[in-house]
Amino acid sequence: MLLTLAEAFHRLLYHGLLLRLPEARAVAVGQALLRRLPVEAVTAFTLEDPRLVVQLRGVRLPNPVILSSMYYDPVILRKAMALGFGAVTTKTITISPRPGHPEPNLVRVFGPEGAGFVNCNGFKNPGLAAFRETLAGLPRRRPLIVSVAGDSPDEYRRLVEALEGFADVVEVNISSPNTRLVYELSASPDRVRTLLKEVRGATAKPVVVKLSPDYPDQNREAIVPAVLDAGIDGVNFGNARRVEHPGLSQRAGGLSGPALFENVRDTVRQLRRLVGPDLFLIATGGIDTPAKALAAIEAGADAVGLFTAFITRGPTLPRRIGEALVAALTARGLQGVADLRGAG
Numbered sequence: 528m529l530l531t532l533a534e535a536f537h538r539l540l541y542h543g544l545l546l547r548l549p550e551a552r553a554v555a556v557g558q559a560l561l562r563r564l565p566v567e568a569v570t571a572f573t574l575e576d577p578r579l580v581v582q583l584r585g586v587r588l589p590n591p592v593i594l595s596s597m598y599y600d601p602v603i604l605r606k607a608m609a610l611g612f613g614a615v616t617t618k619t620i621t622i623s624p625r626p627g628h629p630e631p632n633l634v635r636v637f638g639p640e641g642a643g644f645v646n647c648n649g650f651k652n653p654g655l656a657a658f659r660e661t662l663a664g665l666p667r668r669r670p671l672i673v674s675v676a677g678d679s680p681d682e683y684r685r686l687v688e689a690l691e692g693f694a695d696v697v698e699v700n701i702s703s704p705n706t707r708l709v710y711e712l713s714a715s716p717d718r719v720r721t722l723l724k725e726v727r728g729a730t731a732k733p734v735v736v737k738l739s740p741d742y743p744d745q746n747r748e749a750i751v752p753a754v755l756d757a758g759i760d761g762v763n764f765g766n767a768r769r770v771e772h773p774g775l776s777q778r779a780g781g782l783s784g785p786a787l788f789e790n791v792r793d794t795v796r797q798l799r800r801l802v803g804p805d806l807f808l809i810a811t812g813g814i815d816t817p818a819k820a821l822a823a824i825e826a827g828a829d830a831v832g833l834f835t836a837f838i839t840r841g842p843t844l845p846r847r848i849g850e851a852l853v854a855a856l857t858a859r860g861l862q863g864v865a866d867l868r869g870a871g
C-alpha cells in the first residue's frame with residue numbers, strides 16, 4: 528500500500544512537475560525534496576530476504592542493487608541508504624574541490640528505449656578534505672562505495688589512503704567521459720597499470736575499477752589484464768558513454784540511461800567469460816526494470832548499479848528488483864542471487 532502510494536507520488540512529481548522544469552531547476556527541486564522527505568521512516572522501501580544477500584569480496588550487501596556514483600551530499604547519501612539499495616556509491620572525489628562545468632551541464636534525452644541524460648557535470652565535488660569531514664558524520668545503514676579520481680597514480684593513492692577508512696569498497700574511476708581528467712586513461716594502459724598498483728598498495732579494502740564503454744578493445748586487451756595483475760577485486764562496467772550534444776556547455780558529455788543497457792549486458796557476459804569467477808562484476812548502465820536487472824545478473828554480474836532509473840522510475844525500483852529476483856529464485860528452486868549469476 529505504502530509502496531503503491533510512493534509510486535503514485537513519484538509519477539506525479541516526475542511527470543507532472545520535474546519533466547516540465549528546465550533540467551537544472553528540476554535537479555534542485557528533486558534534491559531539495561529528497562533531503563526533506565522522511566524516507567527513513569518508511570520501511571516498505573526495503574525488502575529483507577536472505578536470498579538477496581550478495582558478497583563482494585567479503586562485504587555483505589543485503590541485496591545486489593547499488594546506487595551508482597552521483598551524490599556527495601551526506602544527507603542524500605543517508606536518504607539513499609534508506610531507499611532499499613544494497614549499497615550506495617559516492618560522487619567521484621578529487622584531491623581539490625572542483626566547481627564542475629558551467630550550466631547547462633545536464634540535458635534530458637528521449638530515445639526509443641526511454642528517457643536518459645547527457646551530462647557534463649565535470650566532477651563537481653567538495654574535494655578530499657571537506658568530503659572526509661562530511662563522511663565522518665554519515666550513519667552507515669548500508670555499505671558505502673567511495674569513488675575517486677586523480678590526475679596521477681600518486682593522487683589516486685593519496686585519495687584512497689585518506690578515504691579508505693570510510694569506505695567498505697573503493698571505486699577507482701578511470702572512465703568519466705566529461706572531463707579530461709580521466710577519460711583518456713583507458714587509452715594509456717601503462718598509466719592505468721601503475722595507478723592500479725598504487726591503489727592496491729594503499730588499501731586492503733575491496734577495490735573495483737569503473738570502466739568506460741567507449742574503449743572496448745583497450746578494456747579487453749589491456750585494462751582487464753592490468754586489473755587482474757594488480758590484484759584488484761572487481762570491475763564495474765560501466766560509466767556513461769561519450770556523445771556530442773549542442774545543448775551542453777562543453778558541447779559533449781556522458782550518455783546515461785536505457786540506451787546503454789544492451790551493450791552493458793553483452794559486455795558483462797564477455798567479461799565473465801574472460802575473468803571467470805576471479806573478479807566480482809557490477810553491471811551499470813540503463814538498468815531501469817527488474818527484468819533488466821535479472822538479465823544483467825544472468826549474464827554474469829554479481830550486482831547491478833543504477834542512477835538514471837532512480838530519477839525516471841523512482842525510489843521503489845530497488846525493492847521491485849528485489850521482489851523480481853526472489854520470484855525468479857523461487858520459480859527456479861534456487862537458494863540465492865549468486866545461483867542466478869551466469870544462468871543466461
Ligand SMILES: Cc1cc2nc3c(=O)[nH]c(=O)nc-3n(C[C@H](O)[C@H](O)[C@H](O)COP(=O)(O)O)c2cc1C
Nearest residue numbers: 595596597619646765766783784812813833834835
Ligand atoms: C549527472 C551525473 C553525474 C555523474 N557523476 C558520476 C561520477 O562522479 N562518477 C562516476 O563514476 N559516474 C558518474 N555518473 C555515471 C553514473 O554513475 C552511471 O555510471 C551512468 O549514469 C550509467 O548508469 P545509468 O544508466 O543507470 O544512469 C554520473 C551520471 C550522471 C547522470
